[in-house]
Amino acid sequence: MLKALSDTLREAIDKVARLGTVDKDVVDGLVKDIQRALIAADVDVKLVFQLSERIKQRAFEKLPEGLTRKEHVIRVVYEELVNVLGKHKPHIELSNKKVLLAGLFGSGKTSTAAKLARFYQKKGMKPALIGCDTARPAAYEQLQQLAQKIDVPFYGEKNEKDAATIVRNALRQVRADVLIVDSSGRNALDRELVGEIQRVNRELNADERILVVPADIGQAARQQAKAFHDALGITDVIVTKLDATARGGGALTACHETGAQVKFITTGETVEDLQMYDPEKFVSRLLGMPDIEALLEKAKTTLDEKRAEKIMGGDFTLDDFYSQIEGVQKMGPLSGILDMMGLGRIGSKMDTNVQEKKMKRWKYLLQSMTMEERADPALITSSRIRRIAHGSGRSESDVRELLNNYNSIRKMMKKISPAKLKRSGMQGLFRQFGMK
Ligand SMILES: Nc1nc2c(ncn2[C@@H]2O[C@H](COP(=O)(O)OP(=O)(O)O)[C@@H](O)[C@H]2O)c(=O)[nH]1
Ligand SMILES: [Mg+2]
Structure with a gap:
């Protein structure tokens, strides 16, 4: 590709x-x-x-x-x-929905309809294919055969010329989780095609209106995306035939530039040749994995690992605590520390309001400490506690609560060996300690 x-x-x-x-x-x-x-x-x-x-x-x-x-x-x-x-991470809803595919002649709508049905089928859903291409003579048979091949229900009306009527009847008769509607194409997006696709959609009221564009048109995908968006309000794009052209870069960048999200790409003629489009993975592959991935991983983890190692050696200071609250290392190997303090945002049942208040309070308290105190909490005597409470406008018991929390976490951290951390990750360790 x-x-x-x-x-x-x-x-x-x-x-x-x-x-x-x-x-x-x-x-x-x-x-x-x-x-x-x-x-x-x-x-x-x-x-x-x-x-x-x-x-x-x-x-x-x-x-x-x-x-x-x-x-x-x-x-x-x-x-x-x-x-x-295309910065977006791909996200596919596995909920019941109606999908309308639109695009010009030969863009790959019919084959993509079957590929999509196969995709949802593999996710355990029940898709059905509806043939509404009343313009091309053999369109009915083409989709019917594809439906048979993957064993999903097919609905079409061989002699009906009005696509909207077919949709209306299909909605009455077909029971499926994902209704995938294949529509007619034209050589250009003219008034006739716009009128038809709008009528089809009025009948269908699609949750997803997907534009199918072939990669071989390169950056001309930009005009198509704009035109179809004006006519139909497209929700996503599927770029087809990425296996068969050198111009795919143009098609993908142009779609992204219009703000349209490319959701899938297709890379071959069989029903299995459809993939979710993940720009990060796509670029990693272009540049050659796994080297790039390893490099990105390295950049992300070195900082966190250094800290993690230090902390596992028992050197967990109030500074580290502060970094956690500031969210500096939320995503790193130490991401679990916040959870431990009952401040985790992810997966915690605690009311976020209460959490945020507590976070703020601790942050102010920590800010009222000196750098020496944060680096070496053993220095914090009761007279210092009084000063810190005073400086942050909180009570002395608030300071003690913070220090108690800090101490119990530090004790726990000491018991965790770095090797174990590497093996099971922070979340695994918490489970072990019965904290999750
Ligand atoms: N190589 C390749 N061919 C494709 C791909 N998607 C569709 N095609 C071919 O493109 C042609 C037109 O596809 P079709 O689904 O009939 O387009 P439609 O007119 O928009 O319905 C067919 O010969 C397909 O097999 C793809 O991802 N890769
Ligand atoms: Mg077709």
Whole structure:
């Protein structure tokens, strides 16, 4: 899939990876290679230049902890590519729904209808296919055969010329979790097609109105997405035939640019060739996994791991506590600490209002401590407690409550070996301690 684009990007990155140091010339060369690759994939020149500028700007920003300059530059390339290829994480509702597929002739609507049905079938739902393409002679048989192949119900009316009538009848007769309606196409989005698809949708009242565009039209997908959106209010896009063209980069970036979310891509002619579109995974694959993934993982975890190791050695200070409250390391290996304090936001039953109040209170208390006190809580004597309470406008018992909580967590942390943490993760350990 997009082999040419992938090859050129990988080569460009390999070139950088082999070099000893990364300076401005290296980054300029890298950006030139990326430009060449993207323009060959029919990505809009304007987008390519914006992306180039961002990479050049970010390449020499302050290094995140744990990364070399080279690694940072590669990560920036990854992130900026994800940015133009569609930031959204894919999310598919597995609820009952009605789906309408729209698109021009030959875009892949009928095959995609069957692929989608197969997708939902594999998720344990009961899909049904409704054939409403009254324009193409063999459309009825094409969808019927596909439905048979995957063993899902099919509804169509061979001699009915009005698509809206077919939908009305189908709604009365077909029982399914996911109703997938295939519609007619035209060579262009003309008034006739717009009128028909609007009538179909008035009858159907679809939850998802999906535009099917073939990747081989490259950035012309932009105009199609806009036109169909004006006519129908599309909710998502499916980009088809990514296996069969070099211009897929153009189609994907153009769709994203219009604000339309690409939900699935198709990469072949069998009913199994449909995948959810995850821009991050897509770019990782373009650039060559698993190297990129390992690199991203490294950037995310070095910081947290350092802290985690320190804390597992019993060196859990009020500063660490404070970082947790500030949310600095919410997602890291220590994400469970907040839960332990009864402050976790995820999965906790405690009222968020109460949690937030408690968080704020502790934050103020911690802010009223000196740096020495936060680094070495043993320094906090009762006269200091009085001062801290006074400084934060809270009571002394509030300070003691905070310190008690801190102490019990620290004790527990000491009992946890880093090896164990690596094995079962923080959540596993909490379960072990009966805390979750
Ligand atoms: N290689 C490839 N061919 C595809 C893909 N999706 C559809 N096609 C082919 O494109 C042609 C038109 O597809 P069809 O579903 O009939 O388009 P429709 O006119 O929009 O209903 C058919 O020959 C399909 O097999 C794909 O992802 N990859
Ligand atoms: Mg068709």
